Amino acid sequence: MQTDLVAALDIGGTKIAGALVDGAGALITGARRPTPQQADGGRVMAAVREVLTELSAAPDWSRVRAVGIGSAGPVDAQAGTVSPVNIPGWRDHPLVDGVREHTGSLPVTLVGDGVAMAAAEHWQGAAQGRTAALCMVVSTGVGGGLVLGGQVYAGPTGNSGHIGHISVDLDGDPCPCGARGCVERIASGPNIARRALDGGWRPGPGGDTSAAAVAAAARAGDPVAAASFERAARALAAGIAATAALVEIEIAVIGGGVARAGEVLFAPLRRALGEFATLSYVQGLRVVPAQTGTDAGLVGAAAACRDLLEAEPAP
Template sequence: MYAALDIGGTKIAGALVDEEGRVVGRAQRPTPAKGSAGVLMGAVGSVLDELARDPGWGVIRGLGIASAGPVDTVAGAVSPVNIPAWRGFPLVDEVRAHPMLFAGIEPVLIGDAVAMTAAEHWLGAARGFDDALCMVVSTGVGGGLVLDGRLHPGPSGNAGHIGHISVDLDGAACPCGARGCVEGMASGTAIARRALASGWVPPAGEPATAATVAQDARRGDALALAAFDRAAKALAAAIAATGSLVEIGVAVIGGGVAQAGDLLFTPLRRHLDSYATLDFVRGLEVRPAALAQDAGLVGAAAAARLLADVPGPHRRLDPA
C-alpha cells in the first residue's frame, strides 16, 4: 500500500493506493491558494491526518507527492505558479516532519503532470505508446513526457511543462513572467475569463467557472463555444509543436477542463489538423485521459512504489 498526495491550485487530494494502482482510500481539502505558507501546509496536514485514520495507513510502504509546478525534485521544494505563498517551499521536509508519518517513510516528490503521465502510461490512455505527451488542463496547464518507453521528468522534474510555452508572442502577461502562455489561454480560469470578457454572463446564481461555461456551450451559447474553441486552438498549437520536436505518437489530456468532453476535443482535433502538417506529425492522436481525476494520485503512488526501497533524502525519480 502507498500513500499519495496531489496538490493543485484548486484542491489538495490524498489517497491510499494498492499495488495494482487501485485507489482504496481518499481525503480532500480545498486549496487555500491565497493563504500563507503555513495555512497551505495546514491543509496538507489535514489530508494526511484523515488518511492516517484509514486502516490501510498502517501498512504503507511509501508516500508520493504530486505537486503543481515548477518543482525541484532534487531539493524537495515546490513553487507552484498558482500558489503564491509557496516559492521554493520545502514541501518534502514539511511532509516528512508530519507526526503521523512513520520513521523510514521518505516522501517522493514529482510534478503533478509528470505523475499523471506516469499513471496514464502505466494503466491508462498512453499505455503501449513509447512516445507520448500527457497534459493536465485544469486551474493550470501542465505536462509530462514519455520518450523511448521511459518517463522523462528531466533533471529538475519539470520536463514537458507545456503550460508555460508561448503560443502568442504578443499575448497577455503570465504570472510566470512570459507572455502568451498556453496556460493563460487554455486553463479553466482562462476559459471563464475569456468568456466573461466577450460578454458571456453566467446563469443567475451560477459561478463564472469553466464548468459553467461548458454548461452554456452545450446549450449552444455562441460566446461559451468560442471560449472553448480558443482554448482548444492554443492546446493544438502546443501539441503540434511538441510533436514536431520529439515525435510523440499520442497526446493524452486530463484534468477538470477535459471533463468537458467533445466541447474541448472536437475543436482541438480540428485545429490540430491545421498545425500538425509535417508528415511525421500528421496523424498524431489525441485521447482523453483514462484515469480522470485519479491520475495524479496514482502517478504519485507509482513514484513512491518505484523508490520505496531506495534510501536517502530528496531522491530523484530515475527516468530509466
Template sequence: MDQKAVLAVDIGGTKIAAGLVGADGQVHRHAETATPTTELHIGEALRALLTSVAAGVSPSAVGLASAGPLDLRRGTVSPVNIPAWRDFPLVDLAADIVPGVPVTLVGDGIAAAVGEHWRGAGRGADSMLGIVVSTGIGGGLVLNGAAYPGPSGNAGHIGHTVVDPAGPPCSCGATGCVEAYASGPSMVRWAQQRGWTGTDARTLAADAGQGEPIAVAAFDQGTQALARGIVATATLCDLDRVVIGGGVSAAGQILFAPLRRHLSRLATLGFVRRTTVQQSSLGRQAGLLGAARSALLTSQAGTPVGA
C-alpha cells in the first residue's frame, strides 16, 4: 500500500464512510456504517470505524469531510441534518484516534466537488459546482481550478439557498430552501402529504420510473427547486460544469431528465446556458477522495486545499 496513504472519512446524515486513500486516488479498506442518532453513539461509531480501517497502518494524514456548518478555527461541526452534533469537536476526536498526524477538515460538499474534480466527472473543469443530493443538499465550489471553501469553510451551501421565501420550513431555520424541496426526505414528505404511501426516496424513484403520478410530481417539484439554485449559482460564479452525486442521484434520469428540462427553461443568459450538468462518476467514493485530496494538499507546505 502507498506509504503516503491518507485516512479519509466522509460523514453524512445517513452514513459514515472511511478508507485509506493513496496519492494515486486508489481507495483501500473501504468501510461504512449507518450514522447513529445520538452524539455519544456517533462518536463511538466513528472511533470504531477509524480504528478498524487504520489497524496496522500509519497514515500520513487524516482528511475529514463532514456535513456542515463547520467551524474550521475550532475544528468543530454542527451538521444541519445530524441534530445530535452541535459544536462537536471532530478534529480533536480524529487526532485522539490517530495521533501524531495532521488532520484536515472540509465540508462534505467541498469534498465531493474536490473528489470529482480530481478523479471524476469534474476533471478539466475550470469552474464547477459539486452537489450532493441525499438526506440533505450539500454543495462545493471549484473556482479557477481550485476548491473555494470560503473564509469559514462553508462556501457552496446551495442547499440553503432560498428559492421561494413562502416555501416550506427548512431544518436550517429558514423557509423555501433548495433542501426543503429537493432532498430525498423532502420529496418523500411532499409525496406522502399528497397520498403516496411509500417510505423512502429509493421507492419514490422506483414509483416515478413506473409513472406513478405523485412520485413523478415529487421529482418535478424537487428538481425545479434544484434547477433554480443551480441557475443562481451559475449566474454568480460563471460555472463550466455542475456534477451531481449523493444517494438520490442514483435515480438517474428520473432526477436528471426533469432537472435538465427546468434548467433549459430557467437559464436565460447565454453564459449560464453553457453550464453543463453531469452525474457523478465516483458515486459513494467522491467524498472520501475529496477528503483525502484535501489532506494530501494541506500536508504540503503552502499548498491550498483544492489546488
C-alpha cells in the first residue's frame, strides 16, 4: 500500500474533516465541514457525505485503497457504530455502513479519535519509537489512545485509552456520559470556558468565550482564567497518573485545541503530575505537546487503517 492512498475521516464535536493520505503521511487533498453538533443524526451524516463527495471528486481518488475513520467516541469498531458524547444525534449510529454507501467495496477501519491521534504521534510525532505511551486529544472533548509493546493498542472495540471518561472527582459534576467528575467534564475546552465564566471571568470587547480566549486572559494575568486552567491541569494529571500506574507508560503526549494554550496548561500540569505520579515506576513520566498538529486525526486515521490492514492475515 506504499503508493496507494487512504481516504481518512476525522470526526469530532467541532468539525468533520477528510483527506486523501499517502504512505508517507502527506495529505494530498482535503475537505472540511462544521459538525452540526445539535442536529439530528441524519444531518450529521449528511455532513460526512458532503466531505466524502468532495474527496471522491479529486483526481487521485482512483488510488484510494481503504478508508480510515477516527471518530469521537465511544465507538464500536466491531459493529461499525458510534455514540459520541458530544454529538447527541448519534447514538449507536451505523457510521461504517453510511460510509460504505458512498465508498462501495473499499475496506473501512473505525477507531476512536484518541487512538487515531496515538497512531499519528507514534508514526511521526512525539511518541515515535516509544514502547509505551498515552496520547491525548484535549479539545471539545477529551480522548486518548495507547501505545503498548511498541504498537498502537486500539482494543476490541477501538476505544482503549479513552481517558476522558476516567472519573477524577467522585462527587463532581454529572458528565453527559452518565458518570460524575470525568476528566472531560473538567478539562475539555468548553468546560474550561464554562468554569471561567461561572467564576466571574468576562470576555473582551469581541465577546470570545472560547478556551483560547480564557488562555489569553490567563496569560495576561487574569486569576479566574488561570484558576480554570489549573483545575483542568489537575484533572488531566490525575488521569495520566492513573493510566501510568496501570500500564507503565513512559510518556504522555497532549494535542488538540486546548494544548495550544502552551505553558498556561503545561506548567500547572507538570506541577500537578508531581503530586499524583508518586510511585517509583511512574516518577520519570514525561508530558510533552503533540507534534503532528491539526492534521493528527487524519494522519492517525490513515495510519491506524494501514496498520490494521497489514496485520490482517492473508486470505
